[in-house]
Amino acid sequence: MDFNDTPQEAEYRAQVRAWLEDNAAEYREPAAESWKLPEFIARSKAWQAKKHAAGYTGITWPKMFGGQGLSPMHSIIYGQEESRFHVPQGLYSIGLGMCIPTVFTHGQPEVIQRYVPKALLGEEVWCQLFSEPAAGSDLAGIRTKAVKDGDEWVIDGQKVWTSFAHASDFGIVVTRTDPSKPKHKGLTMFIVNMKAPGVTVKGIKQMSGGSDFNEVFFDGVRVKDTHRLGEVGDGWKVALTTLMHERLAVGGKPRYAPGYDTLMKLARGVEAADGNPAIAASDVRQKIAQTYINDQGIKLTQMRALSALSKGQVPGPEQSISKVVVAKTMQDLASFALDLSGGDGFIAGADADPELAKLQGSYIGSAGLRIAGGTDEILRNIIAERVLGLPGDMRPDKDTPFNQAVPA
Amino acid sequence: MNFDFSDEAKELGEQARRLLAEKAGTGPARKAIAEGAPAMDAALWAEIAELGWTAARVPEEFGGLGLSVEEVAQLADAAGGSLAHVPLVSTLLATEALVLAGTPEQKAKWLPGIASGKTIACVAWNEPGAVSPGTVRAIENRGALTGVKQPVADLAVAHVAIVAASGADGPQLFIVDLKGADTAAVETIDLVRRHGRLTLAGTPAEALGNAGDYQDWLDRAAVILAYEAIGTAQAAMAMSVDYAKTRVAFGQKIGRYQSVKHKCADMYIKLELARAHALHGLAMIGMNGPELRQAAAAARVASLDALAFCAEENVQLHGGIGFTWESDCQFYYRRNRALVAALGPRSWWSERLVRALEQRNRAAA
Numbered sequence: 046m047d048f049n050d051t052p053q054e055a056e057y058r059a060q061v062r063a064w065l066e067d068n069a070a071e072y073r074e075p076a077a078e079s080w081k082l083p084e085f086i087a088r089s090k091a092w093q094a095k096k097h098a099a100g101y102t103g104i105t106w107p108k109m110f111g112g113q114g115l116s117p118m119h120s121i122i123y124g125q126e127e128s129r130f131h132v133p134q135g136l137y138s139i140g141l142g143m144c145i146p147t148v149f150t151h152g153q154p155e156v157i158q159r160y161v162p163k164a165l166l167g168e169e170v171w172c173q174l175f176s177e178p179a180a181g182s183d184l185a186g187i188r189t190k191a192v193k194d195g196d197e198w199v200i201d202g203q204k205v206w207t208s209f210a211h212a213s214d215f216g217i218v219v220t221r222t223d224p225s226k227p228k229h230k231g232l233t234m235f236i237v238n239m240k241a242p243g244v245t246v247k248g249i250k251q252m253s254g255g256s257d258f259n260e261v262f263f264d265g266v267r268v269k270d271t272h273r274l275g276e277v278g279d280g281w282k283v284a285l286t287t288l289m290h291e292r293l294a295v296g297g298k299p300r301y302a303p304g305y306d307t308l309m310k311l312a313r314g315v316e317a318a319d320g321n322p323a324i325a326a327s328d329v330r331q332k333i334a335q336t337y338i339n340d341q342g343i344k345l346t347q348m349r350a351l352s353a354l355s356k357g358q359v360p361g362p363e364q365s366i367s368k369v370v371v372a373k374t375m376q377d378l379a380s381f382a383l384d385l386s387g388g389d390g391f392i393a394g395a396d397a398d399p400e401l402a403k404l405q406g407s408y409i410g411s412a413g414l415r416i417a418g419g420t421d422e423i424l425r426n427i428i429a430e431r432v433l434g435l436p437g438d439m440r441p442d443k444d445t446p447f448n449q450a451v452p453a
Numbered sequence: 454m455n456f457d458f459s460d461e462a463k464e465l466g467e468q469a470r471r472l473l474a475e476k477a478g479t480g481p482a483r484k485a486i487a488e489g490a491p492a493m494d495a496a497l498w499a500e501i502a503e504l505g506w507t508a509a510r511v512p513e514e515f516g517g518l519g520l521s522v523e524e525v526a527q528l529a530d531a532a533g534g535s536l537a538h539v540p541l542v543s544t545l546l547a548t549e550a551l552v553l554a555g556t557p558e559q560k561a562k563w564l565p566g567i568a569s570g571k572t573i574a575c576v577a578w579n580e581p582g583a584v585s586p587g588t589v590r591a592i593e594n595r596g597a598l599t600g601v602k603q604p605v606a607d608l609a610v611a612h613v614a615i616v617a618a619s620g621a622d623g624p625q626l627f628i629v630d631l632k633g634a635d636t637a638a639v640e641t642i643d644l645v646r647r648h649g650r651l652t653l654a655g656t657p658a659e660a661l662g663n664a665g666d667y668q669d670w671l672d673r674a675a676v677i678l679a680y681e682a683i684g685t686a687q688a689a690m691a692m693s694v695d696y697a698k699t700r701v702a703f704g705q706k707i708g709r710y711q712s713v714k715h716k717c718a719d720m721y722i723k724l725e726l727a728r729a730h731a732l733h734g735l736a737m738i739g740m741n742g743p744e745l746r747q748a749a750a751a752a753r754v755a756s757l758d759a760l761a762f763c764a765e766e767n768v769q770l771h772g773g774i775g776f777t778w779e780s781d782c783q784f785y786y787r788r789n790r791a792l793v794a795a796l797g798p799r800s801w802w803s804e805r806l807v808r809a810l811e812q813r814n815r816a817a818a
Contacts, residue, residue, distance in 0.1 A: 046523075046736040047455050054454075309810065327800070334803035337747075337810065338726060338755050345456075345729035352456040363725045370722060422711065428721055429714035433694050436709045 048348075050122075051355065057119055061126045064099055069130040076131065086170075086212055089136040093167025103141070103165050110149045110157065111165050117354045128300065139208055140164055140171030144217045147287045148236065151274040156236065160215065172239070173287065174204040174218040174261055181206075182423045184219075185228045185281055186442075189263060191220035191235065198222075198235065198273070200243075200266040206417075210246045210259040213239045217287065218263075219280050224448040231447055232280030236272040243267075253409045298340055298371045299414070303407050305336040308382050311400065315385055323385055332381050339374040343367050362432040368414070369424040376411035379404045456736060458523050465520075466527030469506065473535035476500070479781040482536040486644040492609040493647075494538040501539060502570020510548050515564035522673065522738045525549070526680040526731070533684025533792075536784055538645055540573050540607035542681050547574030547615045549677065550626055550670045554662025559628060563613060573610050576674070577602035577629075577651055578617035579794060585801035586671055591618040591653060593660070598627060598653040604639045604794060608649030615661060616653070625667045627658035643791035645784065672749035674796055676734035679749075682756035682792050683727050689763040689785035690720040693770045707770075716766050723759035730755045747813065750806035757792065757799050764789040 050058055080088060096102050104120040106112020113119070145164045149157050163169045180186040189202025200220055210216065216237050223231035239246070243266040248256045275283040298304065312324040312333070323329050346367065350360035382404045383390035390401050397405070415421050429435040441453035458466070476497050484490060501507065509524045511517020525545050532541045548567055551560055551574075566572030578586045581601055591600025598618050605614065614629045635652040662670075694717055697708035707713045730752040737745035764785040768775040775782040793799075 046457070046732075046739050048736075049454065305810070306814075309807075309814070327804075330807045331800070331803050333810070334751075334754060334806045337806065338730065338751050338758075341733075341751065342726035342729045342755060345733050346725055348454065348456045349729065349732065352454050355454050363728070366722045366725050370726070422715070425715040425718035426711065428718040429708070433714075433717055433721060435694065435697055435714045435717060436706050438711065439705060439709055 054118060054122060054355065058122050058126060061101070061123050064101070065126055065130060068095055068099070069127070069132055072130040072132045074131065080133070082212065085133055086136060089133040090167050092132050093137060097166050102167075106146075106149075106165075110161050116357075118351070121351060121354070136170060136209060136212065137164075137167060139173050140213075143287045144171040144173055144215075147217055147234075147274060147283060150286055151234070151283050152236070153271055156271060160236065164215075169214040170209065170212050172207050172210045172213040172216040174207055174210075174216045174237070175284065175287075176206045177203060178205050182420055184284065185232065187219055187221060187232070189218070189220050190224070191222050191233060191268070193222075193270075194267075196270045198268045198270065200235070200237065200263045200268060202263050204261040204263075205249070206258050207246075207261050208258045210239065210261050211248060215239055216261075217274060219284050221447065222277055222280075225446050226278065227444050228442060228447045228450070229281045230278060232284070233277050234274040234280045234283045235268045236274065237263075237266060237268055241266050241268075251413065253406070253413070298343065298375065299410070301403070302375050302410075303378060303382070303404055304340050305333050305378070307400070307404070308333050308336060308378060311382055311385065311404075315387075317385075329385065332378070336374060336378050339370050343370050362428075365424070365428050365432060368418065369421050369428075372411055372414040373421065375407055375414065379408035379411060383408060456732065458527065458732075458735075459521070462521065462523035462527050465509070465524050466531060468504075469528050469531035470534065472500070472504070473531050473537050477535035477537035477539075479536065479784055481538055482645045482784050483781075485538040493540055493607070497537065498539045498570065498573075501541060505568075506541065507544055507548070507570050508568035510545065510552055511564045511568040512552065512560070515560050515568065517564065517568040522549070522676070523735055525677055526735055529677050529680040530684035530687075533681035533788075534688040536645060536685070536688075536788065540575065540610055542677070543575040543607040543611065544573055545677060546576045546674050547613070549673045550576070550615045550661060551628075553670055553673065554626065554666035559659065559661065563628070566612070572612045573607065574613045574615065575605055575607045575611035576615045577605040577608070578796075579604055585797040586617065587624070587797075587801060587805075589617050589619050589624040591616070593618045593620045593627060593658065596657060596659070597655040598629065598658045599655060600653050601650060602653065603650035604641050604648035605651055606646055606648055606791070606795060608636055608651055609638060609647050614651060616651070616658065617667060618653075618658070620660065620664065622664040623667075625664045626661040626670060628661050629653070629656060629658045641791065641794070643787045645788070646791050648791075648794075668746075671796070672734070672745050673738060675749040675753040675802065676731060676738060678792060678796050679727065679731040679734065679752035679756035681795075682760040683724065683731060685785055685788050685792065686720070686724055686727070686756070686760040686763040689760075689767040689782075690717065690724060692781065692785070693717055693720065693763070693767045696771055713770060716770060720759070720763045720766065723755070723762050727752070727755040727759040744813075747806055747809035750802045750809060753796065753802040754799050754806060757802075760785075760789050760792060 100113055101123055103112030104115050104123055105117055108114040145161055149161055164171055175184055177187045191198040191200045216239055217234060218237045219232055219234050221231050222233040243264040245262040247260045249258055249260060250256050312329045313322060315323045317323040317326040346363050350364050353360040386401055389398060393405060430437055442450035505518055506528050508517040509520045513519040529542050551563055567574055580590055591598055602616060612631055614631055616627045616629050617624050618627055637650045639648050639650045641648045697713050697717060700707045733748040734752040737748045768782045768786055771782055774780055
């Protein structure tokens with residue numbers, strides 16, 4: 046066993062590293078203050094265009110869609126090298142990670158030609174309009190409807206938890222086109238212009254105080270039939286393509302989330318109840334060990350998957366444990382560390398210790414991470430059903446026409 | 454990056470799992486707990502020796518195959534999953550000590566017999582009152598050991614014991630020829646794997662390496678035993694999953710209930726974390742890497758986490774039938790205790806892990 050690149054991987058890494066050294070110099074250190082939205086968007090667009098010109102966008106996409114046609118390893122190597130810099134990140138992760146692959150898999154040729162290049166260049170930003178107030182984990186229960194009118198469709202309804210809707214030009218939206226069919230069967234997906242008449246985006250203020258996602262209202266929004274993705278009634282199948290990409294995108298521990306090292310450092314500086322440094326207390330040491338086992342265990346699990354990719358094989362199902370472990374470990378660690386800090390860990394804002402403020406951020410953020418991109422519960426269902434082969438939950442409404450289903 | 458078993462090791466593992474699925478498993482384990490049953494399955498041991506499993510790690514110059522620790526891990530995994538009633542893991546752990554720290558003379562004396570399967574070896578660190586391999590009361594004085602070692606797995610069938618005792622520089626390993634040694638059977642919670650008491654009263658012993666080698670051996674032993682625990686936990690999980698797919702309650706398969714399926718998912722999660730750390734341990738042994746101490750401790754803790762959870766929840770998921778003598782659940786539930794006793798509890802290894810991390814941080818500072 047070894048942890049080295051193959052010669053080809055090493056060559057690509059060296060090329061990427063050299064390019065980043067020359068082009069990402071301004072992002073070597075973290076920004077002194079976090080960027081306001083317009084600056085974040087401007088910087089994101091400029092960085093994406095720069096990457097695009099150098100051939101570092103759409104690394105794994107087929108060449109016919111403007112990609113580089115390279116392997117997942119190339120994309121991972123680029124990501125590893127880029128993460129050593131503090132470049133603007135996130136604006137395109139949903140669009141390029143999930144929406145556009147759905148567009149080029151299921152869209153019509155003219156539509157692909159119109160949208161894919163501009164998305165890859167970063168000129169146009171995309172969002173994903175799936176969840177609704179009454180359909181989160183149970184995504185197929187969506188109610189936003191689309192009704193055919195000539196060669197157009199008219200969309201009415203409401204979406205929620207839509208990240209970056211406020212910064213997006215286009216989105217992919219799942220709608221119900223036939224409520225007389227069972228819930229998974231009557232769905233259809235479309236591309237929608239976020240600036241079209243009838244689209245209203247309202248920011249949602251999160252528990253953290255931040256506002257990353259939105260409610261989106263559709264009121265008689267007209268979409269051309271050419272902008273349909275997949276066949277009428279095939280929306281569920283198309284959505285699964287998107288979600289497959291989501292599971293690849295949402296995974297490891299967020300880059301700046303505190304880990305076992307944070308707890309070790311903190312515990313050296315605070316006193317435990319017995320008056321000794323907390324780092325000497327056995328419960329603190331057990332917590333450090335458990336956090337290491339979970340966080341490092343996920344990193345090592347990802348390395349198993351990388352190893353398979355590097356050999357040109359398909360990774361095993363073990364990756365499916367990542368988020369469910371990472372999010373809860375983050376929450377437990379933050380909670381434990383704040384316990385240890387007593388009142389100091391409770392004081393927030395300008396009077397807070399910067400290290401403790403990070404833990405507070407992690408305490409609050411992890412509560413969202415346990416829900417986003419598949420709740421802990423849904424992810425356990427997926428492991429049990431798809432990996433271990435256990436039967437699915439009982440779904441009383443599964444085969445009933447959607448408009449006749451009554452709760453069991 | 455190549456973070457995976459070699460194809461050769463995987464192949465040996467497949468071969469071992471195939472054979473043991475046929476010749477071992479819960480059926481033979483049940484025979485092994487009957488009144489007057491022998492202390493090991495001698496026919497299976499002869500077959501294992503014939504296949505060269507005990508020779509795997511022995512260097513070619515001493516009659517072995519000179520394979521890597523990856524093959525040893527695969528064999529430990531297969532032995533664990535099948536509950537095989539043979540002293541395979543004990544012999545592999547002792548072999549690792551001899552390969553790591555033995556003088557050429559010691560290797561020449563013991564390894565050829567181990568390779569052929571004629572010599573069975575065991576390891577003895579545990580003592581009355583001991584809670585971890587870190588504290589050892591048995592002492593060495595001018596080539597003779599005094600103290601009591603118990604419970605010692607497979608002592609009854611072993612010809613040689615690798616014994617931990619306090620030497621001049623702290624705990625270290627010694628070789629004790631068991632010919633004429635004072636041994637007795639000790640009953641334990643694990644009814645399949647026999648354990649014994651070795652009473653040392655000025656018993657002649659040869660030092661096997663030094664105090665540092667003992668610590669290095671503990672790392673290697675922790676990784677090998679992690680694979681035995683992973684194999685055992687995997688078997689317990691498989692039993693739960695099979696049952697959840699067939700047992701019906703309230704008009705549906707119990708696997709449809711989230712309280713059941715989420716427990717199975719948690720078994721899988723804990724097992725995958727254990728596999729990741731155990732593989733890291735193997736990689737560090739193979740590369741002689743600086744992170745072996747932390748990797749081995751993490752492998753030990755994560756594998757015992759997985760085994761305890763799978764073994765305990767397996768009984769729970771079976772309900773009343775799982776608590777009967779006739780159910781096979783008890784084998785994994787009991788083996789969990791044997792594997793904790795084999796090298797000390799999670800708490801001690803967690804502490805060893807944190808100390809390794811602190812040392813690494815100091816070195817980096």
